[in-house]
Amino acid sequence: MFPCERCGCCCRRIGEVFFAKHMALPDGSCKYLDKLTNLCKIYNERPIFCRVDDYYDKFLSTQMSREEFYNQNKEMCHKFQS
DSSP: OOOOOOOOTTGGGGGGSGGGGGGBOTTSSBTTEETTTTEETTGGGOOGGGOHHHHIIIIITTTSOHHHHHHHHHHHHHHHHO
């Protein structure tokens, strides 16, 4: 399972994602982000692009290793955090 740090940084930038703009508030953050806890209000029903492991299994498992996909996600996560 992807080791999410639950910092909320990716959820605060959802407005930058073309196919997720419908989920963004005017400030660019996800309308389902609880900004006090950094947790998703619809966690069990969140879209597939928010579920790293499920997204990998459905779309990328034949194109790259899970470790490579995790590393790409971690890299972006750290960029968002800085």
